[in-house]
């Protein structure tokens with residue numbers, strides 16, 4: 001496994017398969033690429049099936065153990081099951097989706113080798129859901145979650161971004177997973193730096209404190225040192241990257257954009273390496289360079305000045 005200059009092994013890759021989406025969530029960071037999504041129109045800049053598979057075969061040589069498929073909405077790719085089927089057997093594959101296309105397709109994905117799925121569901125209330133996603137697909141998403149459970153995808157994680165529009169629904173969502181075996185919940189800290197709406201922010205520490213009092217047991221996950229709270233039959237994990245040096249110090253994934261650009265960090269677009277029509281040997285080299293240039297975003301790329309403000313480390317200005 002390759003290790004970067006900060007001692008972080010790269011054990012996983014996170015691949016955005018498309019920037020297209022059938023939703024228009026008010027907070028969407030689109031995996032760091034800004035709002036370039038068009039609803040359903042076909043796109044000619046996406047990696048082909050073969051490009052994705054070739055990349056996975058190369059990183060398998062470096063001992064990468066896990067791949068996460070995301071987007072945009074990755075299930076808009078009709079070749080998703082084929083990609084999963086052709087993913088090297090040694091790698092665990094998981095998917096992050098808005099869930100709308102899971103009914104009727106979850107079983108195929110499971111059969112193709114998908115291990116588990118994360119479904120974005122920000123509330124148990126259709127009106128709040130519609131306001132956030134700009135879609136009327138609430139029932140469809142619930143059906144998608146059930147289809148994933150029925151297909152035996154395990155676990156099925158619900159992703160909920162904690163921000164102004166959803167804060168009032170956190171308790172209900174925690175109770176929901178506590179009562180439903182097979183479901184887990186990820187409470188994701190809202191990232192304002194990629195959306196430009198700081199006023200929607202909620203202090204995630206308040207949620208940690210509340211869960212600490214409610215949980216039967218608390219664990220720390222190796223990746224990102226995320227805290228996991230066990231409540232009833234469910235597990236609630238907090239994903240809190242913002243201004244969190246410990247989170248970045250334990251970041252073990254390289255990312256790939258839908259056009260096939262390697263990228264060392266979600267929050268940075270100044271280290272992109274296009275794989276384009278590269279040969280396997282060239283991809284190998286580009287991957288090595290990406291890992292070699294990885295830096296923890298908070299704590300190294302951004303550092304705190306004397307007023308505790310996060311500013312770009314001088315080393316990286318103009319680099």
Ligand SMILES: Nc1nc2c(ncn2[C@@H]2O[C@H](COP(=O)(O)OP(=O)(O)OP(=O)(O)O)[C@@H](O)[C@H]2O)c(=O)[nH]1
Nearest residue numbers: 068070094096118159186188239241251253266267
């Ligand atoms: N800044 C930052 N945010 C991340 C990172 N990983 C996940 N997130 C945030 O968490 C969201 C949900 O991630 P998911 O795609 O569900 O996957 P995950 O939670 O990272 O992975 P698993 O728990 O292993 O399924 C992402 O879209 C980001 O908003 C990371 O490395 N850095």
Ligand SMILES: C[S@@+](CC[C@H](N)C(=O)[O-])C[C@H]1O[C@@H](n2cnc3c(N)ncnc32)[C@H](O)[C@@H]1O
Nearest residue numbers: 027028029071072073096097098120159190191
């Ligand atoms: C970009 S989406 C891509 C996959 C799929 N379309 C979905 O919604 O699950 C991946 C995850 O990013 C989260 N996300 C998007 N914008 C965010 C933001 N500004 N802050 C925190 N999480 C965000 C979403 O809630 C979703 O769980």
Ligand code: SF4
Nearest residue numbers: 021023025028072098
């Ligand atoms: S469903 Fe996912 S990709 Fe689509 S707008 Fe919402 S968060 Fe973004």
Ligand code: SF4
Nearest residue numbers: 248251265266296297
């Ligand atoms: S370095 Fe930090 S911000 Fe960048 S991807 Fe890793 S955890 Fe996220």
